[in-house]
Amino acid sequence: MTDKPSVLRDTDDEARKLARTLLRSARSAALAVLEPGENGFPFVSRALIGIDIDGTPVILISKLSTHTQALTLDNRCSLLVGEIGKGDPLAHARMTVQCLAEKVERDDTRHLRLRERFLRRHPKAELYVDFPDFAFFRLTPQRASLNGGFGRAYALDGPDLMITSPAIADLVAMEGRAIDHMNSDHADAATRYAQTFCKATEEGWTITGIDAAGLDLSLGDKLKRLEFEQPLQSAAELRPLLVRLYG
Amino acid sequence: MTDKPSVLRDTDDEARKLARTLLRSARSAALAVLEPGENGFPFVSRALIGIDIDGTPVILISKLSTHTQALTLDNRCSLLVGEIGKGDPLAHARMTVQCLAEKVERDDTRHLRLRERFLRRHPKAELYVDFPDFAFFRLTPQRASLNGGFGRAYALDGPDLMITSPAIADLVAMEGRAIDHMNSDHADAATRYAQTFCKATEEGWTITGIDAAGLDLSLGDKLKRLEFEQPLQSAAELRPLLVRLYG
Numbered sequence: 001m002t003d004k005p006s007v008l009r010d011t012d013d014e015a016r017k018l019a020r021t022l023l024r025s026a027r028s029a030a031l032a033v034l035e036p037g038e039n040g041f042p043f044v045s046r047a048l049i050g051i052d053i054d055g056t057p058v059i060l061i062s063k064l065s066t067h068t069q070a071l072t073l074d075n076r077c078s079l080l081v082g083e084i085g086k087g088d089p090l091a092h093a094r095m096t097v098q099c100l101a102e103k104v105e106r107d108d109t110r111h112l113r114l115r116e117r118f119l120r121r122h123p124k125a126e127l128y129v130d131f132p133d134f135a136f137f138r139l140t141p142q143r144a145s146l147n148g149g150f151g152r153a154y155a156l157d158g159p160d161l162m163i164t165s166p167a168i169a170d171l172v173a174m175e176g177r178a179i180d181h182m183n184s185d186h187a188d189a190a191t192r193y194a195q196t197f198c199k200a201t202e203e204g205w206t207i208t209g210i211d212a213a214g215l216d217l218s219l220g221d222k223l224k225r226l227e228f229e230q231p232l233q234s235a236a237e238l239r240p241l242l243v244r245l246y247g
Numbered sequence: 248m249t250d251k252p253s254v255l256r257d258t259d260d261e262a263r264k265l266a267r268t269l270l271r272s273a274r275s276a277a278l279a280v281l282e283p284g285e286n287g288f289p290f291v292s293r294a295l296i297g298i299d300i301d302g303t304p305v306i307l308i309s310k311l312s313t314h315t316q317a318l319t320l321d322n323r324c325s326l327l328v329g330e331i332g333k334g335d336p337l338a339h340a341r342m343t344v345q346c347l348a349e350k351v352e353r354d355d356t357r358h359l360r361l362r363e364r365f366l367r368r369h370p371k372a373e374l375y376v377d378f379p380d381f382a383f384f385r386l387t388p389q390r391a392s393l394n395g396g397f398g399r400a401y402a403l404d405g406p407d408l409m410i411t412s413p414a415i416a417d418l419v420a421m422e423g424r425a426i427d428h429m430n431s432d433h434a435d436a437a438t439r440y441a442q443t444f445c446k447a448t449e450e451g452w453t454i455t456g457i458d459a460a461g462l463d464l465s466l467g468d469k470l471k472r473l474e475f476e477q478p479l480q481s482a483a484e485l486r487p488l489l490v491r492l493y494g
Contacts, residue, residue, distance in 0.1 A: 028336035030277030030327050032291035035345070042289045044279035044327040045343045045392070046336060066392075080277050080291040084330065087468055088371055089275035089293060096292045098282070124335055145292070145313075221334055 008153050015154040017227055019146045022095050023161055024051050024216065025225035026081040027121070031059065033070035033077045043070065048125065049081070050118035053172055053211050055163035056138045057099065058114055060125060063133040075101040077139060095146045097161065099139035111136065113172050120179070120208040121216065121223065163231060165212035170235035175210050178238065182207050189246055190217050196247065198224035210238065255400050262401040264474055266393045269342050270408055271298050271463065272472035273328035274368070278306065280317035280324045290317065295372065296328070297365035300419055300458050302410035303385045304346065305361055307372060310380040318384060322348040326386065342393045344408065346386035358383065360419050367426070367455040368463065368470065410478060412459035417482035425485065426454050436493055437464050443494065445471035457485070 009015070026049045035043035043066060050058040057079060061067045071077060082094030104111055114136045119126055128134055141158040148154065182189055183206045190207045194200035194217045202219055209216030214227040226245075232238055256262070273296045282290035290313060297305040304326060308314045318324060329341030351358055361383045366373055375381055388405040395401065429436055430453045437454045441447035441464045449466055456463030461474040473492075479485055 028331060030279075030291050032277075032279035032289035032325065034287065034289055035325075038345075040281065040287045041323045041345060042279035042281055042291075042325045043343060043345070044277050044289075044291050044325040045394075046327060046329075046331075046341055048337060076288045078279065078282075078289045078291040080293060082293075084275060084293075090295060094293055096290060098285075098288060098290070147292075 008155055011154045011156055015146060015148065016156065016160050018093060018148055019095055019144060019156055020161060021225045021227055022082050022093055023057060023097065024214065025223050027223050030080040031067060031077055033067055034074050035066065036069045036073055048122050050114065050121055051209065052114060052117065052138060053168055055161055055213065056140055058118060059137050059139065060118060060129060060134055061137065063135070071101040071137060077101050079139065091149050093148045095144055097144040098142045100142060101137045101139050104136040104138055116176060117209055121218065163211055163213040165231040165233060167212045167232045167235050171210065171212055174235060178210055179207050189242065192246055193217060193226050194224050197226045200224055255402055258401045258403055262393060262395065263403065263407050265340060265395055266342055266391060266403055267408060268472045268474055269329050269340055270304060270344065271461065272470050274470050277327040278314060278324060280314055281321050282313065283316045283320055295369050297361070297368055298456065299361060299364065299385060300415055302408055302460065303387055305365060306384050306386065307365060307376060307381055308384065310382070318348040324348050324386060338396050340395045342391055344391040345389045347389060348384045348386050351383040351385055363423060364456055368465065410458055410460040412478040412480060414459045414479045414482045418457065418459055421482060422457050425457055429454050436489065439493055440464060440473050441471050444473045447471060
């Protein structure tokens with residue numbers, strides 16, 4: 001029972017929120033590409049996942065890897081997100097996202113923010129992020145298939161997984177400082193957000209990402225996603241929202 | 248760093264044992280196929296994994312699923328096994344197995360043993376295993392890529408993952424009874440095996456599979472694989488081996 005004999009449900013806001021939360025809280029994913037030199041044989045392995053400020057999933061891979069070689073020849077790929085917890089692996093929500101990959105060169109204006117956002121989420125990647133054979137790829141979602149557990153299947157469009165807001169440019173400019181400020185001067189806020197909105201029980205959470213649609217919260221190897229009710233329409237809305245969520 | 252900029256190591260017996268253990272202890276896997284009607288777009292989702300008596304991985308999927316439709320059109324597929332534990336997802340061993348899928352019909356002589364072996368490992372599948380739209384597929388490994396953690400990459404051939412022994416036919420005939428006997432009359436044995444050979448700490452393990460190359464041990468949602476030093480050459484070797492392993 002891989003895919004439920006699918007009676008697709010109508011895709012509603014709750015399903016979209018689950019889909020976004022699954023993708024944006026994924027530390028890693030299974031990534032399927034077409035194996036180079038094998039006439040289109042599918043090939044799946046594991047990759048660390050980052051998320052760009054507009055919601056696009058991002059990977060950091062070496063030129064020497066099967067993935068880079070594959071995506072250079074055919075940029076179509078498929079991501080599986082949703083970690084297996086206890087119990088039946090098929091009872092846990094997971095999502096397949098069909099994407100088109102685009103390499104982001106180092107002189108691309110988006111490179112700096114990708115690098116910073118990725119390293120805040122995966123600090124150990126600092127060890128190799130600047131190696132000359134490594135590069136970021138943005139994986140733009142084309143469509144997705146969400147399985148929220150037995151009998152809860154939904155089809156999503158690529159834009160359902162993206163973040164659109166006039167605030168994005170301003171948020172890019174201020175994200176790093178806002179995170180530093182929150183984690184230093186309001187060090188308990190991330191833990192309160194994680195406990196209040198993300199079912200966390202531990203102390204010690206920090207903010208690792210702020211975008212127009214929500215917050216990324218980290219504790220060691222754990223990652224939680226707090227989705228705002230509505231995306232911010234201006235960067236000026238961030239501060240009052242963070243105060244309100246603090247309660 | 249999806250695939251390590253791969254300096255492949257020589258594939259030795261230790262690597263083969265790790266590969267077999269990873270595959271045979273997997274409860275589920277990411278399964279990549281080619282999406283039907285999408286001109287070869289890769290598509291990855293999650294499937295429960297069983298193992299046939301000869302080591303072949305097995306899935307149980309519905310005719311209505313993307314997987315069945317895909318594999319009916321093109322039987323090439325890719326499995327990713329190796330669960331993510333704590334810490335860096337890329338520090339954990341995982342393996343990509345390139346397979347060719349073959350549907351096993353209900354009147355096939357192999358169907359009964361596949362069904363029994365699968366249900367011992369996944370008892371909840373009893374709910375749907377006999378639905379008319381569900382079928383087993385054997386996924387015969389063609390080659391594999393093992394990543395044992397940073398800098399430990401190995402290439403394997405399909406036969407490295409298979410179990411070959413003249414004892415297989417006799418083991419098929421006796422497996423169910425042997426398991427019942429061990430779990431009823433020597434109920435502590437599975438726990439002792441799991442603790443002695445598989446780093447388990449809990450009590451309450453049971454045996455869910457016996458083949459020429461080892462034992463499958465289950466406790467709730469957990470699955471461990473005990474690989475014998477050498478495959479059994481006759482079914483008569485099983486009993487003395489189980490006694491010796493009990494210590």
